Amino acid sequence: MFPIKVILIEDDPMVREVHRQFIDRIEGFSIIGVASNGVEGLRLVKELRPNLAIIDIYMPHMGGVEMLRDIRSEAYPVDVIAITAASDIETIHGVLQQGAFDYIMKPFTFDRIKKSLDNYKNYCAKLGEKKVLLQAELDQLLFIDHKEENGGDRLPKGLNMNTLTKIIDFISYEKEPVSAEEVAEGTGMARVTARRYLDFLEKEGKVKIHIHYGGVGRPVNRYGV
Structure with a gap:
């Protein structure tokens, strides 16, 4: 189970790099792929079979909510954490309805994403043992x-x-x-x-x-x- 395999789906390259640097500082996680939109992200989910996908919501070609629906409809065994600027109730509810493990709003701190990933790591450890x-x-x-x-x-x-x-x-x-x-x-x-x-x-x-x-x-x- 460990390290936990992660893919990043974020269209802004600067934000994507911040995500990468933060995750690299947290023990137990390995980034195995990155994508700039939901179409690419869905392809990586299918090909790389990650444990966790960290997704943005507002992206070109295919947004995060649509991507998450496709992940669930295809029954890919991947968990999702949304990191996004979307703060409207409709979007939040839609993402959580599709079974997202966590929802983090931009701008966010390192401590917030660390707490989320530590919780996820503990969740995986408990289910595995x-x-x-x-x-x-x-x-x-x-x-x-x-x-x-x-x-x-x-x-x-x-x-x-x-x-x-x-x-x-x-x-x-x-x-x-x-x-x-x-x-x-x-x-x-x-x-x-x-x-x-x-x-x-x-x-x-x-x-x-x-x-x-x-x-x-x-x-x-x-x-x-």
């Missing part, structure tokens, strides 16, 4: 400070997000559903502790219980995603 996400983890990726309506933390008292993530990661990488005892052993915690977390995950719909009927004795609950 996990098979499933908890709601709180997804909220972090979507830049939401997740709190319940009463102002408290989402997790019940006594449960820890790091431990919860550790357990769900363990279950996700197992080929078959696992028991509470196997979860406890695999994560290095007490069985009663593992069972508390598993009960919570089951109620949240993050794991499913598979009842295993063996030989003599009570059936065993096994957990899978």
Whole structure:
């Protein structure tokens, strides 16, 4: 996944160079192509298969909104950040409706584009390392400070997000559903502790219980995603 492959689509060569210099200062990104309009940009998306396209909106031949619509209609697997002088609601709404990851208005600062790219890099890293996400983890990726309506933390008292993530990661990488005892052993915690977390995950719909009927004795609950 890294470095993240980027193409720049901007008709003003001076602005395009500013974009290039800014991105070169941010670790984890590599510019693999540049274009001066949407037609060229669409061709680069098709040929180079970048992870991220940084596009202007007002461009000759094909503008950014039209280009973005074509990207989505052709289902190219590329994310988009718009950097543009367009500040009208219709354009902003249109770009966001097409699934742009971010929208940055000109003039902009290095800190603003760095924040956007750092957020995108974190987003890619999280999606690359996990098979499933908890709601709180997804909220972090979507830049939401997740709190319940009463102002408290989402997790019940006594449960820890790091431990919860550790357990769900363990279950996700197992080929078959696992028991509470196997979860406890695999994560290095007490069985009663593992069972508390598993009960919570089951109620949240993050794991499913598979009842295993063996030989003599009570059936065993096994957990899978």
